[in-house]
Amino acid sequence: MSDTASALVENESGELPEQALLEDKPQKPLNMSPGAVKLRSWLNKSLRIQMFDGRVLVGVFLCTDRDANVILGSCTEYLPAENNSDSTIEEPRMLGLVMVPGKHIQTVSINQNQQNTGELSTLLTKDINPEEVT
Numbered sequence: 001m002s003d004t005a006s007a008l009v010e011n012e013s014g015e016l017p018e019q020a021l022l023e024d025k026p027q028k029p030l031n032m033s034p035g036a037v038k039l040r041s042w043l044n045k046s047l048r049i050q051m052f053d054g055r056v057l058v059g060v061f062l063c064t065d066r067d068a069n070v071i072l073g074s075c076t077e078y079l080p081a082e083n084n085s086d087s088t089i090e091e092p093r094m095l096g097l098v099m100v101p102g103k104h105i106q107t108v109s110i111n112q113n114q115q116n117t118g119e120l121s122t123l124l125t126k127d128i129n130p131e132e133v134t
Contacts, residue, residue: 046111051104054080058111068102
């Protein structure tokens with residue numbers, strides 16, 4: 001039996017070996033353009049999206065597509081302040097999982113509160129010398 005044929009022989013449980021399954025999958029080249037690298041760095045970060053109608057959406061960036069549609073998880077919607085209202089501020093509205101059409105997006109930014117908490121968690125997980133703490 002040849003090496004490739006022996007690699008495809010089923011084991012006792014009737015399954016193909018894991019290595020044979022991995023070898024059969026064609027590998028896609030990874031897009032390393034600067035834009036793709038930046039988008040990958042935003043994954044699972046909190047984004048703030050300003051829309052043309054004045055609404056602001058804040059949520060976790062999950063994915064995007066070639067039409068600039070954005071998927072946000074755990075999204076919260078903030079409505080624009082109305083000058084003619086009686087100065088009552090509306091509560092933000094929890095939306096959950098949201099698809100924002102790219103044609104409605106005015107600006108996208110990383111939510112600064114998310115970055116600060118990330119830095120804090122890095123500091124908290126850093127090893128501390130017991131002699132320094134007094």
